Amino acid sequence: MAIPLPTSPCWQKLANGGLAALRTNNVATQMLIKRMERSTAPAAQKAAEIHEYYAKWERSLADEIVQFNRG
Numbered sequence: 530m531a532i533p534l535p536t537s538p539c540w541q542k543l544a545n546g547g548l549a550a551l552r553t554n555n556v557a558t559q560m561l562i563k564r565m566e567r568s569t570a571p572a573a574q575k576a577a578e579i580h581e582y583y584a585k586w587e588r589s590l591a592d593e594i595v596q597f598n599r600g
Contacts, residue, residue: 532583532594539597544575553593557586 533539543551548562561582565575583590 532580532587533597535577535580540576540580541572543579543597544572548579551593551596555590555593558582558590558593 539547544565548565551558551562553559553562561579565579568575570578583594587594
């Protein structure tokens with residue numbers, strides 16, 4: 530499954546608290562979620578980092594990527 534483009538609104542949604550609703554058993558993703566929750570970086574910077582993470586690990590995180598545009 531291909532990840533959404535970097536300009537997709539899903540990345541801003543994830544950066545603004547949407548990661549907390551993501552269902553995952555992946556430890557690295559859980560660490561990313563905690564790091565984003567604690568981060569004081571602007572939402573645009575968080576969104577870029579989240580996109581970069583999913584672009585890198587797209588093949589192994591397909592179950593999470595499917596959830597991005599739900600709800």
